[in-house]
Structures are given as structure tokens and as C-alpha cells.
Amino acid sequence: MEDYRRIADSVAADIAAGRLRPGERLPAQRSFARRHRIANSTAARVYGELARRGLVTGEVGRGTFVRAPAAEPALADPGGAPVDLQLNFSVLPEQAALLSAGLAAVLRPDVLADALRAGGVTGTAGARSAAAELLARTGWWPEPERILFTGNGKQALAAAIAALVPVGGRLGVEALTYPVVRTIAGRLGVSLVPLEMDEHGVLPGALRASGLRAVYLQPALHNPLGVTMPAARRAEVVAVLEELDVSVVEDGVYTFLSDEAPLAALAPDRTVFVDSLSKRIAPGLTLGFAVPPAGWTDRIAAAVRGGGWTAPRFAVDVAAHHISDGTAAVIQQAKRADAAARQAIAADRLTGFAVRADPRAYHCWWELPPPWRADMFVAAAAREGIAVTPAAAFAVGTAPNAVRLALASPPPERLSAALDVLAGIARGTPELGA
Missing domain, CATH: 3.40.640.10 (Type I PLP-dependent aspartate aminotransferase-like (Major domain))
Structure with a gap:
């Protein structure tokens, strides 16, 4: 097995054993290379392998952090989470x-x-x-x-x-x-x-x-x-x-x-x-x-x-x-109205936050306030029974500190309540939400 994978295995073992905890920042790659007496290019491969395994996440201008276990960066079935703001499928009652x-x-x-x-x-x-x-x-x-x-x-x-x-x-x-x-x-x-x-x-x-x-x-x-x-x-x-x-x-x-x-x-x-x-x-x-x-x-x-x-x-x-x-056209028009109504709920419940959204869309993009990082926020939301998607799921390269909220699935009243919970989490700190 290549040297960089053996080193990645060692770091992964530290994460699994709790010696490296979720949210902990790894050394800069040059420092890591000096510590392990390897080339800078090998250190980059180690970090890349850890990211590929979903164990760490890189953030622009901040470094590389150990991921929270619940923050797998991929769109998947949220495993029966009570409120699904991860998958974006709308099925109207009618x-x-x-x-x-x-x-x-x-x-x-x-x-x-x-x-x-x-x-x-x-x-x-x-x-x-x-x-x-x-x-x-x-x-x-x-x-x-x-x-x-x-x-x-x-x-x-x-x-x-x-x-x-x-x-x-x-x-x-x-x-x-x-x-x-x-x-x-x-x-x-x-x-x-x-x-x-x-x-x-x-x-x-x-x-x-x-x-x-x-x-x-x-x-x-x-x-x-x-x-x-x-x-x-x-x-x-x-x-x-x-x-x-x-x-x-x-x-x-x-x-x-x-x-x-x-x-x-x-x-x-x-x-x-x-x-x-x-x-x-x-x-x-x-x-x-x-x-x-x-x-x-x-x-x-x-x-x-x-x-x-x-x-x-x-x-x-x-x-x-x-x-x-004409059924498809009727459903399409109904979904346009539904998406606009859900965006209005999100705009109301997330007032004051850096949320980007087209008023016609079924999803919005939330740039999280400090000191929150996306993986920690996703884990905190999951503890409240809410599934959201971190930016890492969408990034080809380094991920920004944001999450996507899919608004289509829950009934409007549950959507509103879930967004209230998320706003409360965001107004707190990762320590309080842990």
C-alpha cells in the first residue's frame, strides 16, 4: 500500500478512537509534512485521501477540519429523519x-x-x-x-x-x-x-x-x-x-x-x-x-x-x-405557487441571516454565521431531527461554509417549525448545540 495511504490510515484511526475530535483543525499541510518527514506533495495526498473517505473537510481560508460523523457530504436518504430538508421532491396533496x-x-x-x-x-x-x-x-x-x-x-x-x-x-x-x-x-x-x-x-x-x-x-x-x-x-x-x-x-x-x-x-x-x-x-x-x-x-x-x-x-x-x-401543466402551475409560498416561509423564518434564494425555487443556500461550520451545523440539526445538506456535497474542490435547505418535502407547518429550530441553532454556538 502506498505510504500516503498508510499515513491516512493512521490519522483515520486517531479520528475513530476520538483522539482527533469533530471540529478539530488539522495542521497546515506543510507542518504535517515536516512532522511526518514526508514531502509536501505526499501530505497533500494524505489530506486528499482523508477528504475522499469523508473524514475531513477543507474550508476556504481556514484550513482542514475533522468532520462530524453525521455530516456525510452526499445527497442520500436521510434515514427517516422526521423533517427532510435534504431531498427536494414535491408531491402536492391533490x-x-x-x-x-x-x-x-x-x-x-x-x-x-x-x-x-x-x-x-x-x-x-x-x-x-x-x-x-x-x-x-x-x-x-x-x-x-x-x-x-x-x-x-x-x-x-x-x-x-x-x-x-x-x-x-x-x-x-x-x-x-x-x-x-x-x-x-x-x-x-x-x-x-x-x-x-x-x-x-x-x-x-x-x-x-x-x-x-x-x-x-x-x-x-x-x-x-x-x-x-x-x-x-x-x-x-x-x-x-x-x-x-x-x-x-x-x-x-x-x-x-x-x-x-x-x-x-x-x-x-x-x-x-x-x-x-x-x-x-x-x-x-x-x-x-x-x-x-x-x-x-x-x-x-x-x-x-x-x-x-x-x-x-x-x-x-x-x-x-x-x-x-393537461394534467402535467396543472401540476406545474400548482408547484410554482407552492414553491413561492415555501420561499416566503423561509424568508420570514430566516430573516437576518445570509440566505440566498430565488423566490421561484424549491431550495435556498444559507451562508452560516460564525462560529458555525457546515459539518457541525448539519450534526446539530440532525440531533434535532432535521436533515440538511452541507456545501461539501456540492463542491468540486474546497467547500464554502454553507448548507442547502430543500424546502419541497415537509408540509408547510412542519417546514416553518423546522426553520425556526434551525434559526435557533444558528443564533447559538457549536458548544451549546453539541
Whole structure:
């Protein structure tokens, strides 16, 4: 085993035995290297290995700290936590009744016979037309013949990345990004390159990073920041991508809550637009969409088939019915109102804190007050039965001192109460919350 891993094992043993406690700061890497009589580069590898194991977290300008055990930096099932502000799926009380009519139509014997046939990545003509209607935005109407179907949105992202970036290639992503993209990239052998952001999204100049084969961006209601690129920034981003001849995978999973034209409208020849039904309708009705540029359809379709990501015909037909009969549009409008109401609750309960949020989004970004650090805050919230997500889950590189709050899942009254508890924790100190 390499020397750096043996040293990492020793530090991990100290953490497990309690000799290094959650929140304790590790020495600067140069000091660590001198203490262990190793090269600075080896010390960097030790710290990187500890971070990979989820044992430490780095914070900008502050150093490296031992993580609290409850603060695993990944989006996961919060394990039955009473209040889930970690996973962001909205299911409205009236949805079941609205959706049942569409299901009844599909369950007619003659319709069901077709729905039970083997599916294909291109679906049916009717399904493609329905999907085009669903995905259409201001200034953009996707051509139905270019729409491809996958089992869910994650599979659509994986297919797009697999088709655009070879093994060992470099994919540019926002410095804070959707955590699943990190997992996808790891499985595909793709290296992620963090791209600097500001309050408007990715900086156009950051796209000039060396050797990028493609970029993955969330222009609308960015997860986790809630940022929506203004029109001027979108134009700048597209201009740089055109200049560099770089392709883009555009994640439109939250576009149903906004009205801006996608990058696909500005750069149709280099954008693969990806979306899904899990946020728009319900997590139990999964279906992904990929809309590649003209001439790329076969390329993306081959990646879908190669990954085994083709959508079941039944899911495609059910979705087409929900779109065609207007149910999907009704649910979308109801969710817009629901998201706005939940943002109003968050704004009221977290007044005075550094919370960033788009009033249309189902999530917000909380830059924690000192002396709180994200991992300690997550652990304190968990002790109160509230699951939140630390910034480390989204960071490609060093994580800021913040958490994301997903507002979609709890009933409004429980959301309000949970936010009151979190505000109380933040007004205290880590010692009091321990």
C-alpha cells in the first residue's frame, strides 16, 4: 500500500478512537509534512485521501477540519429523519387524484397492450410530440424528432456526458454542482474541472479552462445556489462556447418553475438539453428526456442504449397521457405557487441571516454565521431531527461554509417549525448545540 495511504490510515484511526475530535483543525499541510518527514506533495495526498473517505473537510481560508460523523457530504436518504430538508421532491396533496385519470386511460386493455410492448429510446411519435410540448420554453420549442427518452434524468445526464466526453477527458462543471454528476463522472472515467462562479452563475472566462471536451451547466434555478443566469450572462457564455467549439450539457430539471429561454435556444448546435419528470410531477413517476442538436441524435441514442438507460414503454405512454390531457401543466402551475409560498416561509423564518434564494425555487443556500461550520451545523440539526445538506456535497474542490435547505418535502407547518429550530441553532454556538 502506498505510504500516503498508510499515513491516512493512521490519522483515520486517531479520528475513530476520538483522539482527533469533530471540529478539530488539522495542521497546515506543510507542518504535517515536516512532522511526518514526508514531502509536501505526499501530505497533500494524505489530506486528499482523508477528504475522499469523508473524514475531513477543507474550508476556504481556514484550513482542514475533522468532520462530524453525521455530516456525510452526499445527497442520500436521510434515514427517516422526521423533517427532510435534504431531498427536494414535491408531491402536492391533490396530485394523486389528478394523475389517476391519466392512469385509468392507460390501463384500458387496448391501450395497455401497446404500453406493455418493448420500448425504444425514441419512444412513439405521440410521446415525442407530447414531450416537446412539455419541454418548450420561451423562445424554444424542441423538434419532436430529436427527443430521446431515458428511465430518469440521471440516466439522460449520464448518456449525454458519455457521448460527449471520452474516458480520461475533462468536463467543466460549476464549482458548486449537482452531486450526482460527480458520481457519473467517476463511473465514466471523466475528470471534473471546477469553473468559478459569481452571483449570476458561471463566469464566461472560466470556460477557457484547458482541454475541456464539454461543460455541464444549470442556467435556471441552479442547484444548490438558486441562481438563474440573466440573459446577458447566457449570451456571454454561449459566445465563449462558440469561440472554443465546446459542447454543453444543459440541466433543465428546474425549468418548470421559471420562464427563461434555455441555452439550447441560443446554441442549438452544441447543446444537449436534459430534463425529467421527477421534480415536475413526482419522484415515483420517473422519465428522463434528452434533446440533442440536429445530427447528434444517433450519437446520444447509442449512449443511452449502451448504458442500458432506455425508458420503459409504459412510463413513456403514461407521461404522454398526463401531458396531453393537461394534467402535467396543472401540476406545474400548482408547484410554482407552492414553491413561492415555501420561499416566503423561509424568508420570514430566516430573516437576518445570509440566505440566498430565488423566490421561484424549491431550495435556498444559507451562508452560516460564525462560529458555525457546515459539518457541525448539519450534526446539530440532525440531533434535532432535521436533515440538511452541507456545501461539501456540492463542491468540486474546497467547500464554502454553507448548507442547502430543500424546502419541497415537509408540509408547510412542519417546514416553518423546522426553520425556526434551525434559526435557533444558528443564533447559538457549536458548544451549546453539541
